[in-house]
Amino acid sequence: xxxxEGVFRSFSSKNCPKISTFDKHFYSTNMRDIFEKVxxxxxxxxxxxxxxxxxxxxxxxxxxxGPYMTFRGKKLLNWSLNxxxxxxxxxxxxxxxxxxxxxxxxxxxxxxxxxxxxSDLHEQLERELSAYVHKQDTILCNFGYQAMVSAIDSLVDxxxxxVYDAESHACILDxxxxxxxxxxxxxxxxxxxxxxQLQRATKIAExxxxxxxLITEGVFGMRGDQGKLKEIVELKKKYQFRMxxxxxxxxGTMGAKGGGTGEHQGCQDGIDVYFGTFAKSFALIGGFxxxxxxxxxxxxYNMRSQIFAKALPMPLVVGAxxxxxxxxxxxEYKDKLWEITRALQSGLKNAGFNIGDTNSPVTPxxxxxxxxxxTNMVQDLRENFGIFCSMVTYPVIPKGMIILRLIxxxxxxxxxxxxxxxxxxxxxxxxxxxxxxxxxxxxxxxL
Numbered sequence: 220x221x222x223x224e225g226v227f228r229s230f231s232s233k234n235c236p237k238i239s240t241f242d243k244h245f246y247s248t249n250m251r252d253i254f255e256k257v258x259x260x261x262x263x264x265x266x267x268x269x270x271x272x273x274x275x276x277x278x279x280x281x282x283x284x285g286p287y288m289t290f291r292g293k294k295l296l297n298w299s300l301n302x303x304x305x306x307x308x309x310x311x312x313x314x315x316x317x318x319x320x321x322x323x324x325x326x327x328x329x330x331x332x333x334x335x336x337x338s339d340l341h342e343q344l345e346r347e348l349s350a351y352v353h354k355q356d357t358i359l360c361n362f363g364y365q366a367m368v369s370a371i372d373s374l375v376d377x378x379x380x381x382v383y384d385a386e387s388h389a390c391i392l393d394x395x396x397x398x399x400x401x402x403x404x405x406x407x408x409x410x411x412x413x414x415x416q417l418q419r420a421t422k423i424a425e426x427x428x429x430x431x432x433l434i435t436e437g438v439f440g441m442r443g444d445q446g447k448l449k450e451i452v453e454l455k456k457k458y459q460f461r462m463x464x465x466x467x468x469x470x471g472t473m474g475a476k477g478g479g480t481g482e483h484q485g486c487q488d489g490i491d492v493y494f495g496t497f498a499k500s501f502a503l504i505g506g507f508x509x510x511x512x513x514x515x516x517x518x519x520y521n522m523r524s525q526i527f528a529k530a531l532p533m534p535l536v537v538g539a540x541x542x543x544x545x546x547x548x549x550x551e552y553k554d555k556l557w558e559i560t561r562a563l564q565s566g567l568k569n570a571g572f573n574i575g576d577t578n579s580p581v582t583p584x585x586x587x588x589x590x591x592x593x594t595n596m597v598q599d600l601r602e603n604f605g606i607f608c609s610m611v612t613y614p615v616i617p618k619g620m621i622i623l624r625l626i627x628x629x630x631x632x633x634x635x636x637x638x639x640x641x642x643x644x645x646x647x648x649x650x651x652x653x654x655x656x657x658x659x660x661x662x663x664x665x666l
Contacts, residue, residue, distance in 0.1 A: 275594055275610065283308050284502070286631045288607070295607040296635055298625040303472050303580060304552040305630035306542050307502035315541040316534060323533035332359075333519070336530030344536050345507070347543055352470070352478050352495065353487050354509035358518050359536075361528050363496035363506035367465060368394040369524030370492070370508055371434070373517070374463070375400060378429030380420040384408065384446065386439050388465060400429065407439075410450045417458045431459065437466030437480030438473065441611065441624070443577030445473075445480055452489030463492040471500025472580055477546050477553050497535075501542045505531050555629040556580060559636060563627050566640045572647075582625040583611075584643065588650055593621040595655040596646055604642045 273279070280297065281289045284307035288297045306312050328336040345357040360366030371394030375381060381395055381402040395402055401423050403416040413433075420431045435446040451462060466479045474482030479495065481487035492510045497503035508518060519525070545552070560580045567574050573585040588596070590612045600606045611622035625639070649655060 271594075275597065278607075280607070286628065286635055290601065290607055293601075293605065295601060295605050296638065298606070298608040298627070298631075298639070300628070301468075301499035301626055302502050302628050302630070303500045303556055303626070304502070304546065305555075305628050306500070306545060306552070308630075309545065311545065312502070312538065312541055316538045319534040319537035323537070325532045325534060327533045328530050330530065331526060331528060332530040333526055338530075338533065338536070340533065340536045340540070341530065344540050344543070347540065348495075348507050349509055351476075351543060351547065352493055352509050353482065354493055354511070356512040356515035357507050357509040358515050358522070358525065359531055360506040360508060360525060361531055362504070363467060363494070363498055364390040364393075365524045365528075366506045366508060366522075367391055367494060368397070369522050370494070370518060371395060371432075371463070372397040372523070373521045374461075374492070375432050376429070378424075378427040380424050380427075380429060380431050381434060382413070382416045382420050382431060382460070383434040384413075384436065384439075386442065387434060387436060388440060388467070391434055391436075391465060395434075400427075407442075408444065408447050410447055410454075413451060414454060414458075417454060417460060420460070421458060430461065432463055433460045434463045434465070437464050437469035438579040438581065440468050440581060441583065441615075441622070442575055443579045443581030443583055444575070445469075445484070445578050448481055448490065449484045449486040452486045455489065461491040462489065463494070464490045465494045467494070467496040467499055467506075468579060468581060470495035471546055472553065472556060476550065497539055497542075500546065501539060503535060503538055503542060505535055505539070552629045556627065559627040559629070559631045559633070562633055562636045563625065563639070566636055567643070570640050570644055572643065580627050582627060584623040584625065586621040586623065586647065586650060587619060588621045588655065589619070592650060592655040595657075596621070596650055597623075599649070599655070600642070600646060604646070606639060606642060 278290060284300060284302055286297055287294055289295070328338055330336040332341065341359060345359055349355060349357045367390035371391070375398050377400045379400050381398055381400070383391060383395065383402065383404055384407055385404050386407040401420070403419055405413040405416045417431065417433070424431050433451065435448070435451065437448065438445055446464070448464060464481065466481070469480035469483070471477045473480045476482070477500070479487065479493065481490045481493065487493070492508060492514060494506065494508050496506040498506070508515070557580070560582070564574055564577065564582055567582070567584060575583055575585055577583060593610055593612050597610045600608065609624040611624055613620070616622060
């Protein structure tokens with residue numbers, strides 16, 4: 220139920236679905252039911268699930284992937300998909316995807332690669348990816364998130380120390396949860412603080428007989444700014460460490476040939492372990508890790524998420540090969556992405572919007588306001604202006620801040636950019652006038 224303060228009402232146990240209980244005979248007075256927390260504390264985001272699900276969270280975008288998709292029966296201009304190069308509905312991609320599915324089905328290869336799931340095509344894709352990102356060898360991974368977690372777990376032991384950027388993605392943070400050794404965080408893109416943490420890490424690594432793994436990102440997916448990879452590589456002249464870069468948003472979008480942020484900054488050789496995903500520029504699923512041959516061989520035989528998981532299905536491998544071919548041979552896709560990116564970002568700046576320090580296609584628009592104001596504003600954008608974009612609020616960012624996150628693609632056009640900027644100016648005017656403090660007409664979030 221919408222309150223006059225905004226879209227969300229507080230979540231309480233009476234709103235929560237009933238949970239089956241155990242026979243009281245088995246309860247201990249010194250224990251609690253482990254499921255108690257789901258009725259008492261759903262989490263900072265989950266507490267709003269009753270009023271947000273299906274609209275603000277878990278929305279359903281329907282139709283062919285592109286700049287215009289259908290949301291709850293309405294065609295909206297969509298800025299929320301990481302289809303950077305527009306490959307999702309490229310006719311050659313769709314053709315190859317369909318043919319590979321018909322030829323191989325989704326089961327082949329049937330097994331983990333180490334046991335029974337390897338193929339010439341898997342190995343071909345690894346070779347071609349290695350060449351694309353200028354590394355000796357590559358291992359394919361079923362999911363990008365899973366790969367980062369598992370690779371971190373494989374590369375460090377209790378004697379080693381991890382140093383990482385404060386804005387690192389959740390997959391990096393979850394990977395570090397498995398690490399039982401020391402870890403130090405440096406302020407986001409702050410090279411002086413990075414060096415300070417390397418000094419601390421060096422003392423511990425020397426005492427323990429361990430090493431240092433520094434983890435950062437090529438492009439930070441929330442802020443859109445590039446990691447200071449070149450400056451960090453320079454620190455190798457003073458400190459002994461290995462560098463692991465998550466370049467999920469950089470592969471395909473950065474660099475002269477789309478080879479990533481290290482290529483763009485001219486320091487790819489200094490990156491020891493390079494990660495890329497298929498879930499963004501490739502418009503697919505899965506990921507890969509590239510490094511020296513010895514490191515990749517080690518990961519093949521020690522990375523538990525791949526050793527004990529079924530290999531990528533053949534249609535995904537064939538599809539990735541086709542997408543990689545298009546990325547290599549058609550630089551105009553990346554050029555078009557950057558044409559739209561520059562028009563969007565310069566237009567927003569000229570209109571007085573704060574887009575932070577982004578120097579990638581990721582375009583955050585920073586506003587001030589409460590969560591109820593944010594939800595009312597996003598509802599207005601979708602229902603009355605026909606624009607769909609992602610909303611980011613507390614607890615992902617500090618209270619009182621709102622980010623509207625825009626992802627330009629090669630399939631958007633300049634008219635889309637113009638329309639968006641004009642209407643963003645209108646909604647910001649309404650935000651400043653306090654219009655979004657009022658209750659909007661309630662929308663059914665359970666549709």
